[in-house]
Amino acid sequence: MALRELKPARRDIAAKLKYTDYREDLRTDFNGCCGYCDDSDAYTDSICFHIDHFAPKSQFAELETSYANLIYACRFCNMRKSYHWIGLDSTVPNDGSRGFVDPCDDQYDDHLERTAEGAIVSKTVLGRYMVNRLNLHLIRHQVLWNSRRARKLREEIDPLIERFKQAELPKSEAYIALLERYIDLTREIERYEGLALGR
Ligand SMILES: [Zn+2]
Structure with a gap:
């Protein structure tokens, strides 16, 4: 690509x-x-x-x-x-x-x-x-590219979670929790990259 x-x-x-x-x-x-x-x-x-x-x-x-x-x-x-x-x-x-x-x-x-x-x-x-x-x-170029992809995915998931929450569907709570864990994880990865890559 x-x-x-x-x-x-x-x-x-x-x-x-x-x-x-x-x-x-x-x-x-x-x-x-x-x-x-x-x-x-x-x-x-x-x-x-x-x-x-x-x-x-x-x-x-x-x-x-x-x-x-x-x-x-x-x-x-x-x-x-x-x-x-x-x-x-x-x-x-x-x-x-x-x-x-x-x-x-x-x-x-x-x-x-x-x-x-x-x-x-x-x-x-x-x-x-x-x-x-x-x-x-350099591996940093690959890491940063993948991190950018994760961030874009998170930007898609974030509004979806809000829509799930507003619909008040109890059966989707586990799914929402899973997505929120994913979002927290990608944020943590980015924070770590900032430290490791000399931000
Ligand atoms: Zn460059």
């Missing part, structure tokens, strides 16, 4: 003085998720999310404040990507087997996908380069 639930898309944003001034614009355009791994910033403080320069600013200083070159990225992906770039041309991000694909580019999904269990895997040689360079095989 597709790696990202929603594809990021940069709007036309008026030029700003510093690249950090674009943080909220990036957060909106990347749907609150890392462009590379799709981890949500809901599990962390959004301030902990980094702003990645797709073509590194250390090599291409002229692109430091270019919105088209900025990516909302978790610190795990951004720190791994760092200054890495395959050549001397900012417009050539890969050679077909090495380098990167802009997460806002439709081609991103040609190279990477997610297994039914939530692991991020490569579909191509270039995809394999990105998995290794960005450490996309």
Whole structure:
């Protein structure tokens, strides 16, 4: 399946003085998720999310404040990507087997996908380069993806419980209790993840 639930898309944003001034614009355009791994910033403080320069600013200083070159990225992906770039041309991000694909580019999904269990895997040689360079095989990406699924399921179950309660059906009490235990459990798992994953 597709790696990202929603594809990021940069709007036309008026030029700003510093690249950090674009943080909220990036957060909106990347749907609150890392462009590379799709981890949500809901599990962390959004301030902990980094702003990645797709073509590194250390090599291409002229692109430091270019919105088209900025990516909302978790610190795990951004720190791994760092200054890495395959050549001397900012417009050539890969050679077909090495380098990167802009997460806002439709081609991103040609190279990477997610297994039914939530692991991020490569579909191509270039995809394999990105998995290794960005450490996309980290278990945290799989854990957070599954946690997001559990949260969505809980959001479906919560209103159902209320409807059961309001209908005052005694025979469903055991079922309601079971669902409430499930909800408590998923909340507990998320709280634990926040601690274990460095929120
Ligand atoms: Zn990431």
